Amino acid sequence: MRIAISIILFIILGPLVGGLLAGLDRVVSAKMQGRVGPPLLQPFYDVSKLLKKETLIVNKWQNFYVFAFLVLIIFTGCLFFAGEDLLLVVFALTLASIMLVLAGFSTSSPYSHMGAERELIQMMSYEPMVIIMTVGIYMVTKDFYVSKIVTFDKPLVMYLPGVFLGFLYVLTIKFRKSPFDLSMSHHAHQEIVRGITTEFSGKKLAMIEIAHWYENVFLLGFVYLFFGSKPIVGIIAALTAFFLEIFIDNNSARAKWGFTLASSWVVAISLGMVNIAVLYFIG
Amino acid sequence: MAVMLFLILFPLVVAVLTALTSNSRLRNWIVKMSAGIIAAMTLVLTVLVLKFEVNYFKVNVDIVNKIMLCLELVMGGYIVYLGIKRRKYIISLLMAIQAIILCYIEFKQVHSIEIDHNMFIDKFSLIMAILVGIIGSLICLYSVGYMSDYHQKHKEVKDKRRKFFFILYTFLSAMFGILFSNNLMWLYFFWEITTLCSFLLIGYTDTEEARNNANRALAINVLGGFAFAVALAFLAGKAGILELDKVIAGEKVSVLIPAALICFAGLTKSAQMPFSSWLLGAMVAPTPTSALLHSSTMVKAGVYVIIRLAPVLNDTAAGFLVALVGGFTFLTASLIAIAQNDAKKVLAYSTVANLGLIVTCGGIGTYESVWAAVLLIIFHAVAKSLLFLCVGTVEHTLGSRNIEVMHGLIRKMPKLAIMLIIGIAGMFLAPFGMLISKWAALKAIVDTNPILVIFIAFGSAATLFFWTKWMGKIVAIPQNEEHMESHVKKSEAYPMAVLSIATILVCLMFPFISSLMVNPYVIEVFGHGASMDRGNVIIMMIMMGLVLLLPIRLVTYKKQMKEVSIYLGGANADAPKRFYGSMGSVHKIYIENYYMDKYFGEDKLTFIGSLICALFILLMLFMAFIY
Numbered sequence: 001m002r003i004a005i006s007i008i009l010f011i012i013l014g015p016l017v018g019g020l021l022a023g024l025d026r027v028v029s030a031k032m033q034g035r036v037g038p039p040l041l042q043p044f045y046d047v048s049k050l051l052k053k054e055t056l057i058v059n060k061w062q063n064f065y066v067f068a069f070l071v072l073i074i075f076t077g078c079l080f081f082a083g084e085d086l087l088l089v090v091f092a093l094t095l096a097s098i099m100l101v102l103a104g105f106s107t108s109s110p111y112s113h114m115g116a117e118r119e120l121i122q123m124m125s126y127e128p129m130v131i132i133m134t135v136g137i138y139m140v141t142k143d144f145y146v147s148k149i150v151t152f153d154k155p156l157v158m159y160l161p162g163v164f165l166g167f168l169y170v171l172t173i174k175f176r177k178s179p180f181d182l183s184m185s186h187h188a189h190q191e192i193v194r195g196i197t198t199e200f201s202g203k204k205l206a207m208i209e210i211a212h213w214y215e216n217v218f219l220l221g222f223v224y225l226f227f228g229s230k231p232i233v234g235i236i237a238a239l240t241a242f243f244l245e246i247f248i249d250n251n252s253a254r255a256k257w258g259f260t261l262a263s264s265w266v267v268a269i270s271l272g273m274v275n276i277a278v279l280y281f282i283g
Numbered sequence: 284m285a286v287m288l289f290l291i292l293f294p295l296v297v298a299v300l301t302a303l304t305s306n307s308r309l310r311n312w313i314v315k316m317s318a319g320i321i322a323a324m325t326l327v328l329t330v331l332v333l334k335f336e337v338n339y340f341k342v343n344v345d346i347v348n349k350i351m352l353c354l355e356l357v358m359g360g361y362i363v364y365l366g367i368k369r370r371k372y373i374i375s376l377l378m379a380i381q382a383i384i385l386c387y388i389e390f391k392q393v394h395s396i397e398i399d400h401n402m403f404i405d406k407f408s409l410i411m412a413i414l415v416g417i418i419g420s421l422i423c424l425y426s427v428g429y430m431s432d433y434h435q436k437h438k439e440v441k442d443k444r445r446k447f448f449f450i451l452y453t454f455l456s457a458m459f460g461i462l463f464s465n466n467l468m469w470l471y472f473f474w475e476i477t478t479l480c481s482f483l484l485i486g487y488t489d490t491e492e493a494r495n496n497a498n499r500a501l502a503i504n505v506l507g508g509f510a511f512a513v514a515l516a517f518l519a520g521k522a523g524i525l526e527l528d529k530v531i532a533g534e535k536v537s538v539l540i541p542a543a544l545i546c547f548a549g550l551t552k553s554a555q556m557p558f559s560s561w562l563l564g565a566m567v568a569p570t571p572t573s574a575l576l577h578s579s580t581m582v583k584a585g586v587y588v589i590i591r592l593a594p595v596l597n598d599t600a601a602g603f604l605v606a607l608v609g610g611f612t613f614l615t616a617s618l619i620a621i622a623q624n625d626a627k628k629v630l631a632y633s634t635v636a637n638l639g640l641i642v643t644c645g646g647i648g649t650y651e652s653v654w655a656a657v658l659l660i661i662f663h664a665v666a667k668s669l670l671f672l673c674v675g676t677v678e679h680t681l682g683s684r685n686i687e688v689m690h691g692l693i694r695k696m697p698k699l700a701i702m703l704i705i706g707i708a709g710m711f712l713a714p715f716g717m718l719i720s721k722w723a724a725l726k727a728i729v730d731t732n733p734i735l736v737i738f739i740a741f742g743s744a745a746t747l748f749f750w751t752k753w754m755g756k757i758v759a760i761p762q763n764e765e766h767m768e769s770h771v772k773k774s775e776a777y778p779m780a781v782l783s784i785a786t787i788l789v790c791l792m793f794p795f796i797s798s799l800m801v802n803p804y805v806i807e808v809f810g811h812g813a814s815m816d817r818g819n820v821i822i823m824m825i826m827m828g829l830v831l832l833l834p835i836r837l838v839t840y841k842k843q844m845k846e847v848s849i850y851l852g853g854a855n856a857d858a859p860k861r862f863y864g865s866m867g868s869v870h871k872i873y874i875e876n877y878y879m880d881k882y883f884g885e886d887k888l889t890f891i892g893s894l895i896c897a898l899f900i901l902l903m904l905f906m907a908f909i910y
Contacts, residue, residue: 057845085816088819088823092713098751107849108874110872121877131739135725139729139733198850277734279733
């Protein structure tokens with residue numbers, strides 16, 4: 001019953017919270033850049049406008065992949081908030097992300113194609129760190145279930161500082177923030193047309209945006225896990241992480257893919273694996 | 284018992300029959316019928332074994348041993364001759380020493396050793412037998428159509444199809460032999476047959492390249508066989524054991540050295556680095572050969588013995604080093620696969636990588652890891668054979684096996700493309716089989732030695748990259764492409780369709796496969812079973828349902844949406860996919876995947892990987908000796 005409630009709450013509240021976060025992002029970014037900026041609810045206005053627009057497509061298949069992407073992202077979030085196996089959540093997230101990549105490929109448009117390749121590079125960059133994170137959490141809590149992990153009596157970050165920092169590093173990729181917003185960016189000045197979403201418009205673009213809101217919510221949930229024993233600290237930590245990402249976003253230019261890949265792998269080894277090795281030898 | 288003997292002997296009979304039949308119609312008919320019979324008998328065997336549990340058999344015919352020795356010496360003589368003829372004297376030398384060791388064991392040592400059971404079958408042999416029986420016979424069926432196509436396309440290659448089918452069936456027979464032998468001398472005998480068969484199959488086209496690659500395969504596998512022979516001599520001399528079940532149950536002190544040597548043989552056969560080159564060279568052979576070598580037979584024989592020996596390896600330095608060799612191979616081969624655009628080569632590297640993962644699990648040797656390893660074998664065999672057959676057919680229809688040429692395959696040959704996608708998804712995506720087993724492997728590794736996680740974490744990331752970009756090529760929708768599926772022959776299409784369905788079915792049946800076959804074996808050996816939580820299984824099933832049901836959405840798009848041409852910087856020319864360049868010139872766009880050869884170049888990474896793995900292997904043998 002509790003599981004059913006949290007799933008329903010996530011499905012309803014997910015986009016609201018995600019949209020508000022996106023609005024907050026734009027307000028804070030504007031402040032950082034010394035602009036007036038849009039109102040907090042601007043993302044909702046944008047998406048509702050998109051929904052009313054005519055959808056232009058290159059072929060029918062691309063719609064299917066976007067639809068599958070949205071469904072699977074919601075599914076992943078539901079798994080997370082239902083307290084299921086963390087590895088399963090990671091695998092489901094991968095499956096969902098691949099749908100977006102395939103959507104980009106299926107248009108066979110040079111810009112979307114380039115975006116899709118870059119999105120794949122991004123996935124290859126963050127995947128090791130995410131797996132290392134789940135392993136680290138398992139080593140401390142002896143459990144893969146989110147429901148058990150969250151009730152662990154001490155904050156995980158005490159045992160996993162390296163893993164936590166490494167995860168923050170790849171979180172920038174997942175949030176599509178500069179310097180790692182290779183596949184699609186919110187900053188017009190550094191984007192190759194519109195990256196992976198070049199051939200998507202109207203409703204389909206709105207679906208991608210909504211999926212992204214859902215995604216951000218449970219990604220912050222991951223941050224929360226590290227502080228699970230103290231809920232308030234956890235929420236503050238998640239918001240701080242979000243603010244930090246905005247800060248980095250506004251202070252850096254887009255990196256090349258080679259650097260993205262190499263640096264995230266180096267971080268995964270030097271922070272993540274070393275943390276795990278230490279845990280293994282001490283424990 | 285009768286069924287087991289039938290499975291070993293019947294393919295041999297068929298092999299002789301096909302060799303004697305000069306009429307190709309009749310021969311094709313024989314091949315098809317016997318493939319059906321073998322598959323059916325495998326099912327009979329399954330039912331029998333599931334009913335009557337483990338069985339050991341005492342086939343006490345002294346004459347069998349003598350015949351085997353004679354055949355072995357004949358084969359050995361042939362290989363020595365080959366080595367001299369092709370100026371690869373090292374092969375001759377190794378083979379000659381092997382023959383001497385063998386004779387020594389047979390005439391000096393064997394009398395004193397009591398052999399209780401020559402043959403046996405348990406759940407693990409059964410699983411392997413099902414894979415060999417069903418997948419092997421599907422590949423035979425496929426090759427009927429493929430080979431006639433092949434000889435139409437390649438007029439320069441001499442038509443030796445009688446020989447081809449002869450070897451193919453001998454190979455199947457030898458595989459069954461390996462799986463059912465408890466007497467290690469017998470196992471070794473069948474082992475050597477597969478070595479010789481693979482040599483002959485790889486050299487089929489008789490071109491310069493084929494000959495070289497066949498030589499290399501022979502050299503590496505003879506080296507493995509040599510290690511095996513030494514292991515037998517050790518076992519017979521020091522421990523007085525020549526049976527598989529006794530080795531596994533034996534004292535670690537006395538059996539670890541031979542076990543390490545047999546592992547070495549297993550590493551050569553399953554193409555772990557630095558021995559991976561022979562399997563990659565096997566690509567020159569016609570596709571059914573590669574499919575057979577890669578998916579269900581040859582390489583699986585290698586990991587089969589390693590997993591058999593897992594209880595011995597468990598908790599030893601040698602075992603840990605075997606795991607390291609596997610781990611490094613998994614990582615390096617996955618990274619190299621990124622830089623390949625030859626579809627068959629990508630498949631080959633992925634095979635090497637996955638075998639590496641299986642070897643890692645075998646080397647760790649806990650109940651969880653063995654459970655994962657057996658699952659990996661099952662899922663890999665099904666998906667990989669499907670992929671090979673698909674690529675073979677694509678190559679025949681499109682005239683190339685370059686992945687770039689598969690751009691828009693989903694439009695050109697939708698059915699084939701969907702089968703190919705199922706195969707690829709089966710290799711790395713949730714909720715398909717390989718992912719389930721990778722997950723199991725990850726859990727097993729975390730519970731024993733989390734440091735090894737590094738290989739899985741990075742290797743899987745690379746795997747994800749090269750499979751998805753291939754998939755992306757297939758699903759790309761080009762404008763204006765012709766439909767050309769009708770060229771595919773039925774005898775090629777059926778095996779592929781069966782394997783596609785099987786890829787999905789083995790995932791759906793996963794809980795039953797685990798509880799009926801894999802787990803009983805694990806419990807029998809380790810006294811401890813592994814399984815996946817019920818909740819997770821249900822979620823996997825839901826995911827599978829989602830993946831299978833989501834495509835319905837494709838049919839439900841009713842209203843016509845406005846289709847436009849792709850964005851080309853606003854400079855689209857009249858025809859789709861053409862644009863205006865400077866001075867009004869018209870260009871066609873061309874899209875290619877990323878290969879990143881600079882980072883993941885084959886030569887560099889192979890060198891590094893081989894070096895590291897060779898060091899580990901030497902260290903492994905050393906550690907076994909000082910145990």
